Amino acid sequence: xxxxxxxxxxxxxxxxxxxxxxxxxxxxxxxxxxxxxxxxxxxxxxxxxxxxxxxxxxxxxxxxxxxxxxxxxxxxxxxxxxxxxxxx
Amino acid sequence: xxxxxxxxxxxxxxxxxxxxxxxxxxxxxxxxxxxxxxxxxxxxxxxxxxxxxxxxxxxxxxxxxxxxxxxxxxxxxxxxxxxxxxxx
Amino acid sequence: xxxxxxxxxxxxxxxxxxxxxxxxxxxxxxxxxxxxxxxxxxxxxxxxxxxxxxxxxxxxxxxxxxxxxxxxxxxxxxxxxxxxxxxx
Amino acid sequence: xxxxxxxxxxxxxxxxxxxxxxxxxxxxxxxxxxxxxxxxxxxxxxxxxxxxxxxxxxxxxxxxxxxxxxxxxxxxxxxxxxxxxxxx
Amino acid sequence: xxxxxxxxxxxxxxxxxxxxxxxxxxxxxxxxxxxxxxxxxxxxxxxxxxxxxxxxxxxxxxxxxxxxxxxxxxxxxxxxxxxxxxxx
Numbered sequence: 001x002x003x004x005x006x007x008x009x010x011x012x013x014x015x016x017x018x019x020x021x022x023x024x025x026x027x028x029x030x031x032x033x034x035x036x037x038x039x040x041x042x043x044x045x046x047x048x049x050x051x052x053x054x055x056x057x058x059x060x061x062x063x064x065x066x067x068x069x070x071x072x073x074x075x076x077x078x079x080x081x082x083x084x085x086x087x088x
Numbered sequence: 089x090x091x092x093x094x095x096x097x098x099x100x101x102x103x104x105x106x107x108x109x110x111x112x113x114x115x116x117x118x119x120x121x122x123x124x125x126x127x128x129x130x131x132x133x134x135x136x137x138x139x140x141x142x143x144x145x146x147x148x149x150x151x152x153x154x155x156x157x158x159x160x161x162x163x164x165x166x167x168x169x170x171x172x173x174x175x176x
Numbered sequence: 177x178x179x180x181x182x183x184x185x186x187x188x189x190x191x192x193x194x195x196x197x198x199x200x201x202x203x204x205x206x207x208x209x210x211x212x213x214x215x216x217x218x219x220x221x222x223x224x225x226x227x228x229x230x231x232x233x234x235x236x237x238x239x240x241x242x243x244x245x246x247x248x249x250x251x252x253x254x255x256x257x258x259x260x261x262x263x264x
Numbered sequence: 265x266x267x268x269x270x271x272x273x274x275x276x277x278x279x280x281x282x283x284x285x286x287x288x289x290x291x292x293x294x295x296x297x298x299x300x301x302x303x304x305x306x307x308x309x310x311x312x313x314x315x316x317x318x319x320x321x322x323x324x325x326x327x328x329x330x331x332x333x334x335x336x337x338x339x340x341x342x343x344x345x346x347x348x349x350x351x352x
Numbered sequence: 353x354x355x356x357x358x359x360x361x362x363x364x365x366x367x368x369x370x371x372x373x374x375x376x377x378x379x380x381x382x383x384x385x386x387x388x389x390x391x392x393x394x395x396x397x398x399x400x401x402x403x404x405x406x407x408x409x410x411x412x413x414x415x416x417x418x419x420x421x422x423x424x425x426x427x428x429x430x431x432x433x434x435x436x437x438x439x440x
Contacts, residue, residue, distance in 0.1 A: 039118075041090060071152065072152050073145060
């Protein structure tokens with residue numbers, strides 16, 4: 001998993017029907033966890049908002065244990081990080 | 089997922105038979121979401137066209153929920169992004 | 177998927193028995209689709225040869241729909257690209 | 265798998281319920297095994313602690329054989345490395 | 353798959369019980385196949401030794417067809433490369 005900050009959201013009216021109901025957030029990984037320019041889009045599972053530091057699961061993990069087994073998603077916010085400031 | 093712009097298409101007459109019927113588009117990821125020179129080829133699920141900003145699912149997610157479980161694809165366009173301009 | 181040129185082949189006498197019968201080709205991704213120095217080895221599904229421009233599926237997709245479900249492969253040539261020159 | 269040093273831990277009170285009970289550690293890959301700035305977060309399976317050199321499985325492997333098949337995790341510490349010093 | 357040279361081995365006494373019996377080798381990818389500093393650890397399936405040039409399967413492929421379906425491994429040596437010198 002990686003840790004990043006929620007920096008934006010994505011609006012998509014026309015999309016795969018299995019994706020309806022998801023909130024798509026843009027994550028900027030912590031500097032220590034990124035190559036340059038490597039923001040990603042993740043679906044939200046925990047009620048995250050802009051500016052929060054979150055834990056993101058990548059790949060098939062994003063569909064496991066989240067009730068999203070039939071959704072074409074490859075990144076999911078799976079936790080809010082309490083000690084984000086000290087991890088910067 | 090990543091967001092990118094559709095910049096071209098791929099023509100392939102001789103291909104795996106499970107791929108017949110797919111439209112293959114070339115995606116240039118948004119600058120904030122790419123390493124340098126990292127275009128990819130994705131199959132289209134939503135009727136995207138050249139110049140549109142799209143949401144792309146990568147890895148096994150590209151086969152899930154899209155009726156492509158038996159196709160050798162690793163990237164799929166799963167949404168058209170409405171607010172692409174502000175995400176540039 | 178990515179697009180690349182077949183630039184060589186790999187000979188392996190001693191290998192996993194499930195790999196017997198495969199042709200292993202070395203793919204150099206198109207400049208627009210690669211980080212520097214990122215050639216890969218892919219098994220051939222479509223009868224590709226040296227110098228041809230091909231479509232390559234990565235990850236678990238390489239085993240799907242190709243009759244290779246029980247083979248330890250992570251990259252497969254799944255199409256010959258007709259318009260490779262214009263994509264360079 | 266990669267080898268890295270445990271350099272920190274992540275606290276997350278609000279998280280996916282399937283993740284409850286996990287210890288989340290931050291791994292800094294060995295210099296020979298990383299691109300720049302590529303720390304990751306892994307769940308601990310072997311009782312690792314800060315400063316230890318560990319073996320980390322990535323992707324779906326992190327859920328296999330660890331009793332975590334239903335957890336959204338993509339990286340797991342699966343061994344303590346005895347000869348870490350000579351591998352630096 | 354990628355091709356690399358076996359440059360070392362990993363000793364791990366305390367590890368996931370499903371990993372017992374594996375030999376862990378460090379692979380340095382061929383220059384044409386690597387980003388800088390991107391060695392990985394792979395389990396050996398073919399009896400490879402230090403200095404040999406090998407074919408390595410990555411991701412879920414490392415568990416397929418190798419009798420390792422229940423092991424947390426993400427990279428496996430699946431062949432010895434005969435023409436490694438000419439591929440350098």
